[in-house]
Amino acid sequence: MAQMNLLQAINNALDIAMAENDSAVCFGEDVGHFGGVFRATSGLQEKYGKTRCFNTPLVEQGIIGFANGLAAQGSTPIAEIQFADYIFPAFDQIVNESAKFRYRSGNEFNVGKLTIRTPYGGGIAGGLYHSQSPEAYFAHTPGLKIVVPRNPYQAKGLLLASIRDDNPVVFFEPKRLYRASVGEVPTEDYQLPIGKAEVVQQGSDITLLAWGAQMEIIEKAAEMAKKDGISCEIIDLRTILPWDVETVASSVMKTGRLLISQEAPLTAGFASEIAATIQSECFLHLESPIARVCGLDTPYPLALEKEHAADHLKVYEAIKNSVNY
Amino acid sequence: MNTDIYKESPVVHTAAFIDGHSVEIPILKILQQDGTVYDGAELPEINQEHAVKMYQALAFHRVLDERMIAAQRQGRISFYMAALGEEAASVGGAAGLEPQDMIMAQYREQGALIYRGFSLENFMNQMFSNEKDLGKGRQMPIHYGSNELNYMTISSPLGTQIPQAAGYAYGQRLQGQPAVTMCYFGEGAASEGDFHAGLNMAAVHQCPTIFFCRNNGYAISTPSEEQYVGNGIASRGVGYGIKTIRIDGNDILAVLKAVQLARAYALEENKPVIIEAMSYRLGAHSTSDDPTGYRTKEEEAKWHAHDPISRMKSWMLAQGWWSEEQETALFEKLREEILAAVKVAEKIDKPPVEDLVSDVYDQVPQHLQKQLDDLKLHIKKYPEAYPFTAGRIK
Structure with missing residues (x-):
C-alpha cells in the first residue's frame, strides 16, 4: 500500500500495463516527454521509449482513428484526449468506428484492445470548454463500455480492467479529484470489475x-x-x-x-x-x-x-x- | 522545434505568393491504349503467371459488376456499386503487395479482394446477406471483409479508414512485421477531416502506409472541380512531407510499378507514400443514382476509349501471354459461374436471430440478452410478421 493521488494511481496503472505488454502504447497531445498536461503519463516515455509513449499532432479524430487502426492490428492503444470537452472531433471515430468494428465485420476484426482516457467534469473554473461531462452521448452507443472512477483506488483497479477488457472502453477521469483525492492504493497489480456498481x-x-x-x-x-x-x-x-x-x-x-x-x-x-x-x-x-x-x-x-x-x-x-x- | 524551414528557405525582400501549381507533378504512364509500351518506359516486375492472374481478376471484376447490377435491377439484391473503368487501380494495387500486407479500402475496390482470392461464394453470401456471410448479414451489399485475406471490413463513413491505416501500419512497424498497410480512398473522401488527420499522423509517426487515391472525377454527382481547386490530391502529399507520385490509373503497369516502389520504400524507410491514380468512374456511383442527370454521354464516351481492361488485354496478346480463345472461354465461364452462384446464395437462409445481439461486445451482456429473450417471445406471438426467423426460434 502507498498513499497516492488519483493521477499517481492512473500513472501507476499505465506503468503496470506497459510493463506487462510490449504492445501497449500511450499517446495523445503532450503525453510524451512532458507527461501530459495533468502529468498522468509522467515518466512513461523515459521508461518505455518514444515509440511506446509519444506526443501526437493536435488532431483528436486522428488520435482515435490511429488508435482504432492500432487496436485492429492487435496492439493495445491507450489514447488520451486531453479534455473530454475536446473529444467531439473524434465522435465519428468512436461512435461509428470503435463501437461498431466487431459487429459490422461479423467478428472478423475488432478494436477490443482500445482504451480512451479523458479528464472530464467541472468545479475547476474551467468554463464552457474545460468542464463538460459528456458520458451520456457515448452511453447511447452500443458497443462501447464507459467507466468512471471516484478515487485513486478505484481509478487504478478500473483502469487496469479497462485496458485488459476485450471491448473499447471510454475511461472518464474526474479531473477535479486528480490531486484532491488521495488514498491508500496497493502498489501491486489488481483489477476492479467493469459493469458492477x-x-x-x-x-x-x-x-x-x-x-x-x-x-x-x-x-x-x-x-x-x-x-x-x-x-x-x-x-x-x-x-x-x-x-x-x-x-x-x-x-x-x-x-x-x-x-x-x-x-x-x-x-x-x-x-x-x-x-x-x-x-x-x-x-x-x-x-x-x-x-x-x-x-x-x-x-x-x-x-x-x-x-x-x-x-x-x-x-x-x-x-x-x-x-x- | 523544427528550425529547418528557417535554414533552408531562400530569403527574399519582395513579397511574392506561390501556389500549388508551383510544384510540377508529372504523371507516370507505361502502357499505351493500343497495348504497346511507351518508349523508354521502365516496366514493373511482372511475369506471365503474375500477369495472367491480374488479367483474370480484371475479367472476374467486370463480369461480377455486370451480373450484380442486373441482379439489383431484378430486385434480387438491394444495392450494388460497380467500378467500371477503374478496375486497374484495385487489381494492380493488390498485385503490387504481399499477402501479409493489410488492405483498408473505401468500397469500390472489390478488385483487390478478387485478386487476393475471396471466393465467389463469399462475395455472394455478403451481397445476399445470408447466414453464411462472414459479416453475418449486418451491412449493405459490397461491405466485404476477410481476416484471413488481410482485407479490412468496409465501413460506409467516408475516410475513416485513413487515420486507421496510419495506426495499423504503426503497429506492424512496432512489432517488426515485414508488412505495410495499403489505404484506398477517393478524391471526394480526401475532403474529409480524417484525410488530413491520417496523412499528418502517418507522416509524423513514420508509418509504413501506402495512401492510394483513386481520383475518378466524381463523388456521387459532384465533379472533382467542385471538390477542390488545388493541383489534385498529390500536391497535398508534398505539404505533409510525404513521398508522392501521380499515375495514370487506367494503366495497370503504372499502378503495379508505383505500388511496388511504394511498398519497398515504405518498408525500408518506415515512411508513408501517396499515390494519386487518375481515372474516371464510368458507371454510376451506385445502383441508387443515374449519371445522365449530371454529365454528358460525350464525356463518358471519351473515357470508354481509355478502358483499362482492353488496354491490358492488348498488351497480353502482344506478349503472347493471352489469346482470343482464352478470352472467350474465360468470360463465358465467369458468366455461367456467377449466375449459378447467385441462384445458390439467394436460397440460403437469413442469419439466425441470435446474430442480432452477438458481436456488439465480445460477450452478450445481460441487458442485451434480456432484450433478445423478449424479442423471441414477441416473434413467437406474431410469427407471420417475422418470416426470416420465426420458424427457427427454439
Missing part, C-alpha cells in the same frame, strides 16, 4: 446514486441528512455502460426511494435512463418519484459555476423532498 454505504430510507466526482457530493449530502435522522444508502455506479441494473434495483426495492445526481445537464442525461429503467423494475416499491439532481440545462458557466452545479445542498434538499413526499 458498488454499495459504498448501507442505508434504509433512500438510495443515492452517482459516479465519479459526484460521489463525494452525495456523500456530503448524506452526512447532512443523517443529522436529520435520514438513513441514506449510497451507490457508486462506476460503469455507465453496460450499467448494473441489479444492484441499483435491489437497493431501491429495499429503500423505496431513489435520487440520482450527475454533473451533466438534466435533459437526456444518463440519470434519465436510470430513472426510466428503475421506474419499470421497481414501480410497486417506489414511495416517491425518482429524483434527478443535475447541472442546469445550460452550457457550463464560469463565474456562476457554483450556482450551476448539482452541489451537496441541492442534493440535501432533494433528499428531504423525496423522504417527505
